Amino acid sequence: MFGTFRSACRQIQVSVTVETTLNKQVQILLLPLLLLLWTTAPAQWSEFPSGNLDSRTTRIQEKAESLYQSGGWERAHFIYVNELAPLGDKYAQYMAGYMCQWGHGVEKDPVMASAWYRIAAERNSPEFIEVRDEMMESLSPEDRDRSDIEYLELRKKLSDLVVVMKLLSAEYIELQDSATGSRLAGRGGSVTIVDPRSGAGMSKDAMVKRLLSQMQVRLDFLTDELQIAQMEASGVDQDDLDALGAQITDFLAIVDDR
Numbered sequence: 001m002f003g004t005f006r007s008a009c010r011q012i013q014v015s016v017t018v019e020t021t022l023n024k025q026v027q028i029l030l031l032p033l034l035l036l037l038w039t040t041a042p043a044q045w046s047e048f049p050s051g052n053l054d055s056r057t058t059r060i061q062e063k064a065e066s067l068y069q070s071g072g073w074e075r076a077h078f079i080y081v082n083e084l085a086p087l088g089d090k091y092a093q094y095m096a097g098y099m100c101q102w103g104h105g106v107e108k109d110p111v112m113a114s115a116w117y118r119i120a121a122e123r124n125s126p127e128f129i130e131v132r133d134e135m136m137e138s139l140s141p142e143d144r145d146r147s148d149i150e151y152l153e154l155r156k157k158l159s160d161l162v163v164v165m166k167l168l169s170a171e172y173i174e175l176q177d178s179a180t181g182s183r184l185a186g187r188g189g190s191v192t193i194v195d196p197r198s199g200a201g202m203s204k205d206a207m208v209k210r211l212l213s214q215m216q217v218r219l220d221f222l223t224d225e226l227q228i229a230q231m232e233a234s235g236v237d238q239d240d241l242d243a244l245g246a247q248i249t250d251f252l253a254i255v256d257d258r
Helices: 005-016 023-046 055-069 073-087 090-102 110-123 126-138 141-158 160-177 204-226 238-252
Strands: 183-185 191-194 201-203
Touching: 055 073, 055 090, 073 090, 073 141, 090 110, 090 126, 110 126, 110 141, 141 160, 141 238, 160 204, 160 238, 201 204, 204 238
Parallel strands: none
Antiparallel strands: 183 191, 191 201
16 A cells, blocks of 8 residues: 555655745645545554544544645644644644645744654554654754654653553543542432543443453553553552653653664
8 A cells, every 4th residue: 555655755755846836736746645644544543542533533633634735734733733643643743744844834844844753653654654764864963863852852742652641540530539420319329420521321330340441451552562561450559650650751761763
C-alpha cells in the first residue's frame, strides 16, 4: 500500500516549491497523500489502549480534515494540536508536523515539523517512520540537536505513555470514588451507580469489574513499553501509580529514535 509513498512525497516536495503561484494545484496534489494517511488512522487507534474511537472524536477528526482541505488551515492546525494530538492521535500529530513543514496555518519551521513527525512515528508505523527519517536527514547537525529538544518536550505531553498514564490515573480515581459516587436506590434495596461517562446506571460490582479490566489493559501496555514487571490492577494503590509515573518521566527524558 505504501510502495509509492516515497515518490508521492517527492512529487509533493517539488510541487510545493511553486506554491506561491500554483496554490490551488498544489492543494490538489497534496490530497491523495493526505487521504492515504487518513485511511490508516483507524488502525492506529486499534493498536493503542486509549479506549474506543468514539463518535465525538471521529467528528472532530472529520472537521479538522475538512477544514484543512478547504483551506481553513489555522483552525485545522489548532484542532490537530490542541484537541486530537493530546488524545494520542498519530495522524493529527503527523498533520501538525506537516503543516509546520510547509507553513500551512502556522509559521514554517522544519525543526518543529521534525519533532512532530518523530512523535507521530512513536508506534513504528512505516508511513510515519519514512516521513520522519527523510525530514531528519534534511536537517543540519545543529538542527537535529534542536529537534531532539523539541521532541523531548512533545514526548512529555503527548507520548503514548503519558496519554495512557493519564487514563489509568483517572480510572483509579473513579474506582476509588465508585463506593461514594452518585447512586440510584432500587426498589429492592440494591444500589445502582451512575456511570459518569455515559450517565447509565450499573451495579457497583459491574462498575468495579469494568474499571479493573480497563486499568489492567493500561498497566499491561505501560509495563510492556517500560520493560518492567507486570502489575495487577486489583492490587495497585496511589503509591504504585506515583512510582510508575516517575519511571515514565525518566524513560521519556531519553532520545530513543536516532
